[in-house]
Amino acid sequence: MTVRKAAYAATAALLLLAGAGATTRPVRAQDARRTISIDARSATDRRDWDRRLDTMLRQGELRVRDTREDTLITGRTHQRADQYHRGIRVFGGDVARQADSAGLTESAFGTLYQGIDIDPSPAVDEDRARTLFQERTGATLDSSSTPELVVLPLDDGRYVLAWRLRVKTSHDARQYFIDARTGAALLDYTDRKTQSAVGRARGVLGDTKKISVRTTTGRFLTADELRPPSIQTYDMQGNPGRVNDALLGTVTLSTTDLASDTDNDWSDGAVDDAHVYAGYTYDFYFKRFGRHGLNNADIRVQNLVHPVRRSDLFTYIDEFPDFFINAFYDTNGVMVYGEGLPAGFTLGGQTWDFLAGGLDIVAHELSHGVTEFTSNLIYRNESGALNESFSDMMGTSAEFFFQPAGSGNLKADYLIGEDVIRPGGIRSMENPGLFGDPDHYSKRFQGTDDNGGVHINSGIPNQVFYLAIEGGTNRTSGLSVEGVGGANREQIEKVFYRAFTQLMPSNATFSVARAVSIQSARDLYGSGSPAERAVTQAWTAVGVQ
């Protein structure tokens, strides 16, 4: 099948090239006797072809398919006509004629087949053709699937009367041709202009994973065609100005900005992980909560990776620090993943790898998008800390959804960013104090830095989430919590997801968060349930009433 398709495509390509040459030019030896390539641009050619095409139109050898106004040049019209042989369309035979406001031909391009001498009466009738298509494709054809009788020019120079049908399946859409005399299969090829493909990707940490991409001619692009939303990953190739312009909306990113690969065996860890983990995050929200993306309506997700080059650290670190040592959710599904630091450079005693390499980081940032479209928690003071905490909760939950529990790379734990900011990550939900963050309300940061401590005070609700699942004792209050246990983590994840996306107001305080999360636990699992008890005990343990 592939060979047939390739051969057919080659023919078409050659014809197209011929169209840019002389008025009538043989295309290749086997086609020379049967095709006319039209390229009428000179006045003489236009007059000549005008007469011939008009004659063919009158005689029914050409039939106008459509006529459209030129949207760029006023007064121009474009007419497309298909070639017919004794009332049967000749597949691939057509002409595009451009006319000026007076109706005179400006140009004509096309391919016409000559020397067709076949009887247009099929021995295989339409019903039988439908049955044959069904048998051949395995597809169930509904009444709208009507085969078309065509004259099919074959690669070997012959013409065949054929039934044509485009058959769509969940995997593909193909054009099938069967001989209208014998019922034999003649040709089939994919007709899906862009197609999904599954490739092999290596992450930042060298792990192998599947990547869902788009295939075009000879290339694969980081556009996920399998999941419901459009997830696209753009390789910004170390151009921070363009990233900035894209974020400001002064530049629109296009297909040419998508990361690409020629063999679908991907090796750019930052690109791979950003793309794959954005998909994982969608999967997590869908499978766990039934949510359809950030806005629950499959909004597009755009990942921007390589906003700078590590080698440009000293050039851009002052102007674009976030492009090195941060990952952030901009708005409307746009994410930027920092490049990390060059080898040998540390910050706070830690090395910084590509930020996209952490599943919890990617899920954390995308969860800001979920918050944006739900509670829209104001990003300062306690509501801002809740905003950050919800992202940590969901980032960690995504880790546990896809990775085995444990410590070390690619293991699920309660550390944030530990896979790429080494050693240890940047926050701990189990022990916020490890990173100087409060684990109790009495220790909350009350200054104005960090928007009123949004990344600091998130340690308090983070500790609630941890204790409600795993149980244990709060280090500051000494109060113990009976958690639901890791095997039941789904309950607490759902409690907080529901609380933060459906019950939480935008200016919530920790106290409000306590109330709505307990309410959520009661709604989901009932009063006195282990989940309600665990959540209540956990808020009490961190000093929030």
Next chain:
Amino acid sequence: MRSCRLSAWLTAAALILPGVATRAQAQSEPRFVVGVSGGVQAAGSSLSDHFEFERNVETATVDVKYPTKPQALIDAGIGVRLWKHLGAGVAVSNAMRSGSAEVDARIPHPLQFGQPRTVEGTQSGIDTRETDVHVQVLYAVQTSPRITLTLSAGPSIVHLEQELVNGVTYDETYPFDVATFRSAESRRAKASAAGFNAGADLRWMFSRSIGLGGLVRYSRATVDLTTSDNRTLSVRAGGVQAGVGIRLVF
């Protein structure tokens, strides 16, 4: 198709052959016997297949069990007495069956490694057609004035046409954790092989030249079919054939 034509030819030949004496072992005994029977061919050995293909950067596997129910049989033969009890003959049998194949596939998940989906189903319209040409040495024994038992054995040429499953189509939607069987793709494979046959035919003549007969024959040949992905699938064709029909003697 060829066997059908041959059967028709044999039948026609039987009808135009001149009459000969009718009793075995005597000058007046019949020299030619023509028989046409219908019956069944019992299932031979079970046929199954396993093949793999790449899907979603992993290996998909498909196991197929082909139908083994008995096949409808048409048999036609002609024998000629050469010397005393001994004779020679040729018979053509055609066995056909249309059944369902059981398909059990493991299709890799498009988004995750190591999470294949099970796709199971049955595909109807899996046809098998076997045409055998049996060349036979005959040994006839008349057990009563009207009843003759003929034993036969010899080489066989077995031609097998078998619909072979070569792919699976299935339906899947996001999140792709489940895939459901839609159909199996198949192609007809054909091949021939030499084998053997042995059997017996018992005929009862209710008139001078027309009678009824019943045959039992066992034939066997191993036919190597080539699959669409160029593997060789060895099939034990033949089996026990049993039929009843008309016998004409001349």
